[in-house]
Amino acid sequence: MNVARILYPVRVLGPGNRIGIWLCGCNRKCPGCSNPELWKPQKKYEIQVDHLLELINQVWSANRIDGFTISGGEPFLQSEELSSFIERIHHISCDILVYTGFTLQELRQKKDPFVERIISSISVLVDGPYLQDQNENVFLRGSKNQCVYILNEKYRMKYDNYLENGKNEIQNFISKDGVISVGIHRKDF
Ligand code: SF4
Known part of the structure; x- marks a missing residue:
């Protein structure tokens, strides 16, 4: 896999203390994207699923994990490895929220078994491309065209409450590469 960041505890992209994972590689080039540095996959970010799981298990062994945000x-450009990874973190939490620039309908039309496996094993999908002119500070969504789908009924009440009462916040992490600002940023951030 090509994975640029693993951060903990992420508290602003889903309920609770979450492990946030940012995959590298995107060819959509949405104007105003807050992570253009993650468009191009980089060799230094390559990691085997087994190694990624080891790192996640290390975080889990010492911390409370309420869920994952990917x-x-x-x-979904790494659907084969991602599906394998997701199925192997269910022992930690099945609350797995995934952001994608594809719409849910586009993903289903792919008829890709790995994509199907991801959709059937996560709790929440936030779908659709980022449209700068529709960035209206909607909770959990970069632009209002994006939809939040609760795909696992077990989590419906938790997310209904979260979505009703939450507001966008920013969390900054200091890394050896500098400050990583996490959350739903305002237009022109
Ligand atoms: S889909 Fe997401 S990561 Fe890709 S360019 Fe658009 S906003 Fe950026």
Whole structure:
């Protein structure tokens, strides 16, 4: 896989203390994208699924994990490895929220078994491309064309409450590469 970032605890992209994972690689080039540095896959970010799982298990062994948020980049460009990874983190949490620039309908039309496996094993999908002129600070969504789909009924109440009461916040992480600003940013950030 090509994985640029693993951050913990991410508290602004889903309920609770989450492990946030940013996959590298996206060819959509949405104007105003907040992560253009993640468009091009980089050799230094290559990691085997087994190694990624080891790192995740290390975080889990010492911390409370309420869920995962997977973003990018475009996660579904790595659907084969991502489906394998997601199925192997269910022992930690099945609350797995994934951001994608594809619409749910486009994903279903792919008829790709790995894409289907991801859709059937996550709790929430936030879908659709980022449209700068529709960035209206809607909770959890970069632009209002994007939809939040609760795909696992077990999490419906949790997310209904979260979506009703939450507001966008920004969380900054300091890494050796500098400050990584996480959350739904305002237009022109
Ligand atoms: S789909 Fe997401 S990562 Fe890709 S260019 Fe658009 S906003 Fe950026």
